[in-house]
Amino acid sequence: MPFPPLDPAMPATDIAALTARDLIDLFRRKAVSPVEVARDALARIEKFEPAINAFVRVEAEAALDDARDAEARWMKGSPLGPADGLPVTIKDNVDVAGVPSRKGSRTTPDIPAAADAPSVARLREAGAVFLGKTTLPEWGWIGVCHSPLTGITRNPWHRDRTTGGSSGGAAAAALLNLGVMHLGTDGAGSIRIPAAFTGVFGIKPSYGRVPAWPASPFGVLAHQGPLTRTVGDAALMLSVIGGPDLRDSTAWNTPAPDFTAGLEDGVRGLRVAWSPRLGYVKQLDADVEAATAKAAQVFSELGAKVEEVDPGFAEPIGILDAIWYGVSASIVDAVPAARRGEMDEGLRRMAEQGARVTLAEFLAAQARRAELYRHMLRFHERYDLLLTPQMPLAAFEAGRVTPAGGRFGDEWIGWSPYTYPFNLTGQPAASVPCGFSADGLPIALQIVGPPRQDALVLRAARAFETARPFKSLREPK
16 A cells, blocks of 8 residues: 555645655654655756756666655565665765766766665665765865866855865755755865855764775775764764675774764763864954854853864874875876876876875875874863864855965865864864855854764754754755
């Protein structure tokens, strides 16, 4: 017997306003079917995709098949897991069996992946409905979202602005609720940058919490994690994708905790450091500085003990450069010379710089990275959390690698000074929407926790969300 029709008092378009938690409750009560939810999401993707270009490919028939299977399970009262019937998207550098992983590059083979990546496998085992794969820059090399393969992905708040990247398609899809859970990756900020620029929630979990295979070329810098409209949905997703997978030798491979447990426990009594410039950031837009300072004050209002203090490390850009540039060289070197002209010119230039990084410099960078990790361990003996602005500016012009005017320098990482240090340390870090710029673009606060304290970061983000609910969009402006 199929699900009963939708309640006439709740038109199908209202599905666009529902969270993952809402949907699971409705599935359980047989008030809405996973098939109706999938159809609604696919219809809105078809409607909005020409304006935002967030998808590499949409798997409509496969998604409806997944949804029909989920509907049958819910009718029997035997869902597979906490994500059964929930529509999800996967960034196109993460493998989905039967679907190509092009990684934003014309030079990658257009052949189906043989197996699901660990995070995808855990979602599939939990009954998720796969809508499609989302856009990224070529191999995720920059913090914006345009590539030779797919063109420019645009910010739904202002379509001439970037979504940020590299998980830009996932962030745009999260904002418009084109699926309720979106898998991104973060090597130097690639979940948090687009989360900040689009006004959604994104968390880079502790390194190793979410297994990854095949391994990212960016190695220990690379994390996988959720982009969602709400903290609760990210907590639910992380509880699923954080499950063990022995293919990743660097993962924790311990059972994933239920990150929704204790989510409402608040921040009263926590020791919180607020660092508006990390001790070295020189360029910070006034409206961002004001909005994030006000957001930090909210933690005081919620009962935390907030102190303005810098973590005390020198700008670690040299550590990142040695690793990032060196890896970029290895990516380009693996492409036949005759095809390298098809690659992003900026990536090729970075690879040329990377070819000059010596093995000794690369190994020295790894040693300095380890010391930065130990420095932050000592810092967190005094502070439970660190708050910073997430980005020093709001979203800039789409199609550019750096903002016009040159005030952030010539390299893309110059305008993202708050993200990459915590890839180097592997700490959990989340981007929380906290306001808007003078021209109506989102601003975000970053919440950084000690290693393996992902639940604490989620709890703090949820406390802020409760006090200052996030604003969203129903369709591109």
